[in-house]
Amino acid sequence: MHDPLAKDPIAEVRRNWERHGWESAAAPAAAVTAIMRTQQILLGRAQEILKPFKLTFARYEVLSLLSFSRENRMPMNKASKLLQVHPTSITNAVDRLESAGLVQRQPHESDRRAMLLVLTPEGTQVAERATKALNEQLFESTGFEEAEIEDLNAILARFRRRAGDFAD
Structure with missing residues (x-):
């Protein structure tokens, strides 16, 4: 783990998109980047836990x-x-x-x-x-609150269904 950054780099992504006139893509670009960064953080934690095995x-x-x-x-x-x-x-x-x-x-x-x-x-x-x-x-200790986890599961399942990940 590293020291936290002084500013949120994903918020900066959004500001950069807006500053370059891509307002309609700014929030989605930030969301996609945040999801990818979150995946990196969680995968890194999992890899550390699994290293002894x-x-x-x-x-x-x-x-x-x-x-x-x-x-x-x-x-x-x-x-x-x-x-x-x-x-x-x-x-x-x-x-x-x-x-x-x-x-x-x-x-x-x-x-x-x-x-x-x-x-x-x-x-x-x-x-x-x-x-x-x-x-x-x-x-059991992701850093997400219980209600956030339920919301995330629902949001991500809807996205994956629409993306053709599964038919339900």
């Missing part, structure tokens, strides 16, 4: 997804879709998780083209400990 947030998401599945396994292409990442990205994450002994790839029983991701017992333990750490150190 030798996980990135992307790898944690794979472990978490598998740990929440009924049999601690799922087809790799389904995991890619649910995590909304390109197949190359999930392959890279799985390569690292497999090297660490946290997941295994297994052939699909009925589809020779598909590969199953299977959480190992060690992967289950790491997922549980990492989730506990994230809950205690980030998710």
Whole structure:
């Protein structure tokens, strides 16, 4: 973490847009920039929490997804879709998780083209400990107030739906 800046740089983004005659884009530009900066802050916190587990947030998401599945396994292409990442990205994450002994790839029983991701017992333990750490150190103390979280969830869900992220 660094020392806080004397001024809000996102407010400066808005002022710059307005000063250059882009008033109609000023508030949206500030909102987009604020969302991106907030994502950087939260991801940075998550990465710090996950560092002792030798996980990135992307790898944690794979472990978490598998740990929440009924049999601690799922087809790799389904995991890619649910995590909304390109197949190359999930392959890279799985390569690292497999090297660490946290997941295994297994052939699909009925589809020779598909590969199953299977959480190992060690992967289950790491997922549980990492989730506990994230809950205690980030998710239960984000810096947002409870009512703000509900509002944010609703606002962001509406945006994601309109953007085609999900059909509902």
